[in-house]
Amino acid sequence: MFMAALDNSIVSTALPRIGTEFAGSNKVELVFTCYIITANAFQGLWGRCSNIFGRKPIVFLVVGIFVLGSILSGASRSMNMFLGCRALTGTGAGGIFSLANIIIADLVSIRDRGKYQGFISAVFGISALLGPVMGGAFVDKVSWRWCFYIQVALGAITLPTMAIMLKLPRPKGNVWEKLKAIDWAGTFFMAIFTVFLLLPTNLGGTMFPWNSPLIITLYALVIPTAAAFYFVEARYAKHPIVPSYLWRNRNVVTLFGLNVFMGMTFWTLIFYLPIYFQIVEHETATAAGLTMIPLEAGIFISSNIAGILVSKYGKYRPYIFTGTGGALIGIGLCLVLATTSSKIIHVVILLVSGLGIGQLFPCLIVAIQASVERKDLATVSALHNFFRMSGSGFGVAINGALFQNHLKNGLRDAQVPAELAAMAISSSQKIVHLPVEWRGIVEAIYLDSMKTVFKATIPMAAIMFLLTFNLKHVRLNIKSTTDADTGSGTATPKTSGNDEKTMITNDATTATTTAAETTTTTTTTKANM
Structure with missing residues (x-):
């Protein structure tokens, strides 16, 4: 988890330099979109494969893909090559994020999961704290390529550690039967749905006009692709990656929506904050990374506190409510951030945002796992990440289009000479090389464009907050590994005995359930002693 989270935060700091070196600052948002598309396209597949082949082999596979993608990203010689390598990296990263949550669900009782998810969120916070600092140091002192090569060293630690320490049962059955159990049609439609949804959102208004045939066609294909995916999962797939009855579970659907808007926010x-600090506040990449510390500190503190409180009291809804509310306040305060250079105000605003968002990391995953039966844990854990990362890509794409359009229109309205405007658009770091009489004007336009991004994020956070009111609480029983029977949105149907015997994943489910129940019994016994 540290590897994947560090990759996310370290890249954002290096992007301005990468865009400058490859003369592709107008494609910077595509870096994130390529990563998100592939991370999401295979979320359902990784969850399903972990049921069929076992958690451990799939963890090794996704970590290997992630490290390979990182190596190739660091070795890239053009922007197009870099985008392709980031897409490969995203394929592995999506599996890492999902399987971390799935394995914790296997080993830890639902009541204790909040605490362990708090630990995971803390790892995420630490990596997000170190990422901008390390990325800034690499960019300023060595080379941006080391932002990716560092993953080789982390992989050399991670893989042997997992080989020795991670003890999980492995399902029985031959490889051919396991391959046939994979929902290949569902995986295909899920992948192309992700492409049709995210790609035009990023390309529209930047590389192509919104009314261009390509953008219109891609958007037009979203609904029929989604319908085809639903039909395949409901009527055709024997072992669907997304069972249709999940869409009738009120809590599950609400939490999917919460994850979308959390990812956006x-x-x-x-x-965008590291870019803001580098361009508007004239900070170095290293200084911009250090300026982000209050945000990550807030996430670190609140995620652990929320996780501990969930484990102690068995309630998650209050912390989702305060977390979304705090995030909304923090985003609103970012408008103040864009009008002041006071470091104290920067710290307060970032800390408030982090304290709000941090509570959501452990609580949302516990809430969605508590709302389903054990057989659906891997599925909803993978979809939890799918919707969050989809929101991430969608939010960055929307705000990227708004930022680029506002910047271009502002430069045109200010009558900035065409060659200087092209320089400012192609690379934000070239602003310092503009003539003095135009530099202040261009910086003011950049600042106004950044305000547009913050304003657009406020309704995203507001919708996230409002969705909290639709959540129905599920009591977390300390003696149970899952609590769907205590009051989830709707009851999920059970698999019949005959069908259960024919499922290739039955051995894996039984084994992992036994392991989880053993762990839960041991934990409960120790707590009672």
């Missing part, structure tokens, strides 16, 4: 901050 959180990753807009992570993506």
Whole structure:
């Protein structure tokens, strides 16, 4: 988890330099979109494969893909090559994020999961704290390529550690039967749905006009692709990656929506704040990374406190409510951030945002796992990440289009000479090389464009807050590994005995359930002693 989270935060700091070196600052948002598209396209597949082949082999596979993508990203020689390598990296990263949550669900009782998810969120916070600092140091002192090569060293630690320490049962059955159990049609439609949804949102208004045939066609294909995916999962797939009855579960659907808007809100901050501090506040990449510390500190503190409180009292809804409310306040305060250079105000605003968002990391995953039966844990854990990362890509793409359009229109309205405007658009770092009489004007336009991004993020956070009111609480029983029977949105149907015997994943489910129940019993016994 540290590897994947560090990659996310370290790249955002290096992007301005990468865009400058490859003369592709207008494609910077595509870096994130390529990563998100592939991370999401295979979320359902990784969750399903972990049921069929076992958690451990799939963890090794996704970590290997992630490290390979990082190596190739660092070795890239053009922007197009870099985008392709980031897409490969995203394929592995999506599996890492999902399987971390799935494995914790296997090993830890639902009541204790909040605490362990708090630990995971803390790892995420630490990596997000170190990422901008390390990325800034690499960019300023060595080379941006080391932002990716560092993953080789982390992989050399991670893989042997997992081989020795991670003890999980492995399902029985031959490889051919396991391959046939994979929902290939569902995986295909899920992948192309992700492409049709995210790609035009990023390309529109920047590389192509919104009314261009390509953008219109891609958007037009979203609904029929989604319908085809639903039909395949409901009527055709024997072992669907997304069972249709999940869409009738009120809590599950609400939490999917919460994850979408959390991704929009959180990753807009992570993506654009370092750029803001470098361009508007004239900070170095290293200084911009250090300026982000209050945000990550807030996430670190609140995620652990919320996780501990969820484990102690068995309630998650109050912390989702305060978390979304705090995030909304923090985003609103970012408008103040864009009008002042006071470091104290910067710290307060970022800390408030982090304290709000941090509570959501452990609580949302516990809430969605508590709302389903054990057989659906891997599915909803993967979809939890799918919707959050989709929101991330969608939010960054929308705000990227708004930013670029506002910047271009502002430069045109200010009658900035065409060659200087092209320089400012192609690379934000070239602003310092503009003639003095135009530099202040261009910086003011950049600042106004950044305000547009913050304003657009406020309704995203507001919708996230409002969705909290639709959540129905599910009591977390300390003696149970899942609590769907205590009051989830709707009851999920059970698999019949005959069908259960024919499922290739039955051995894996039984084994992991036994392991989880053993761990839960041991934990409960120790707590009672």
